[in-house]
Amino acid sequence: MDQSGEIVLVGCGNMGFALLEGWVARFGIAADRIHVVEPVEALRRRAVAAGAAAYADASELPQALQPRAFIVAVKPQVIGSMLATYRRFSATAAFVSIAAGVPIATFEATLGAVPIVRDMPNMPASIGMGVIAAFANAHTGNVQMAYVSDLLAAVGNVHWLPEEELINAATAISGSGPAYLFHFIECLTEAGIAVGLPVETAHALAKQTVDGASTLASASVFSPTELRQQVTSPNGTTAAALEVLMAEPSLAALLREAAAAAHQRALELAVVG
Numbered sequence: 231m232d233q234s235g236e237i238v239l240v241g242c243g244n245m246g247f248a249l250l251e252g253w254v255a256r257f258g259i260a261a262d263r264i265h266v267v268e269p270v271e272a273l274r275r276r277a278v279a280a281g282a283a284a285y286a287d288a289s290e291l292p293q294a295l296q297p298r299a300f301i302v303a304v305k306p307q308v309i310g311s312m313l314a315t316y317r318r319f320s321a322t323a324a325f326v327s328i329a330a331g332v333p334i335a336t337f338e339a340t341l342g343a344v345p346i347v348r349d350m351p352n353m354p355a356s357i358g359m360g361v362i363a364a365f366a367n368a369h370t371g372n373v374q375m376a377y378v379s380d381l382l383a384a385v386g387n388v389h390w391l392p393e394e395e396l397i398n399a400a401t402a403i404s405g406s407g408p409a410y411l412f413h414f415i416e417c418l419t420e421a422g423i424a425v426g427l428p429v430e431t432a433h434a435l436a437k438q439t440v441d442g443a444s445t446l447a448s449a450s451v452f453s454p455t456e457l458r459q460q461v462t463s464p465n466g467t468t469a470a471a472l473e474v475l476m477a478e479p480s481l482a483a484l485l486r487e488a489a490a491a492a493h494q495r496a497l498e499l500a501v502v503g
């Protein structure tokens with residue numbers, strides 16, 4: 231893996247910082263070779279505490295900087311107004327955008343025919359367990375592709391998609407997905423409290439059950455369907471619960487609807503980026 235060179239990370243909020251943490255711990259890059267541009271002082275301090283160099287404004291970046299990767303981790307709505315400032319970095323860097331919805335064409339309109347990778351990571355990247363869907367434009371050469379691949383693989387499982395549009399679908403599943411699971415833990419905790427468990431116990435049982443079940447689903451030779459069947463004794467407690475979850479409106483139907491809403495929002499964000 232080639233970890234030489236420097237990285238510019240624009241936007242160091244929830245996801246930008248998750249990537250920063252993941253790269254510092256797993257990419258083998260010295261943290262001070264990551265240059266963060268972030269207007270929020272508290273977030274700059276957090277980036278500096280992680281070892282990165284941080285600046286309030288693009289104008290403060292070192293003039294001689296020639297980054298290998300330029301990571302766009304700002305909200306989609308900000309991208310249109312910020313890109314031109316960074317045009318000079320396209321001479322050396324592959325541009326890597328994690329913004330939901332914003333198409334590569336938006337970047338090309340300002341930056342021209344330069345290497346641009348659009349990807350959709352998720353929050354577990356901070357602990358090296360991210361899922362990253364990615365698509366590179368035709369101007370991304372082999373060397374840049376290899377570098378960006380390594381960068382993304384350092385923080386999770388990378389799935390290169392055959393069409394850019396599929397990034398929006400991935401956003402609805404793996405990008406937003408951790409929030410669905412966090413909400414599931416919240417709901418299971420509430421359900422535990424409702425059947426009489428103390429709050430702390432309900433929370434621990436819910437969280438550890440999701441953790442154990444998801445680790446088992448990854449490690450097992452059995453499919454999730456087979457594992458579910460193994461938990462479900464005929465006429466037992468799980469069967470009683472699943473009758474509720476599978477009746478209309480079923481959990482499956484709700485999740486389909488939720489993912490469709492996320493997908494639609496990603497399409498709408500293409501317009502504002």
Ligand SMILES: NC(=O)c1ccc[n+]([C@@H]2O[C@H](COP(=O)([O-])OP(=O)(O)OC[C@H]3O[C@@H](n4cnc5c(N)ncnc54)[C@H](OP(=O)(O)O)[C@@H]3O)[C@@H](O)[C@H]2O)c1
Pocket residue numbers: 240241242243244245246267268269270273303304305306308312328329330350351352353405
């Ligand atoms: N959160 C996730 O799980 C996740 C997952 C995958 C992809 N993404 C994508 O990642 C991007 C960032 O999301 P987020 O959740 O990390 O948002 P966030 O927490 O709001 O972080 C974005 C940060 O960028 C700052 N910013 C605004 N304008 C800037 C500029 N011109 N230059 C540098 N920094 C600027 C923001 O400051 P202000 O608050 O002052 O505007 C904010 O601190 C979005 O495009 C989102 O679609 C997020």
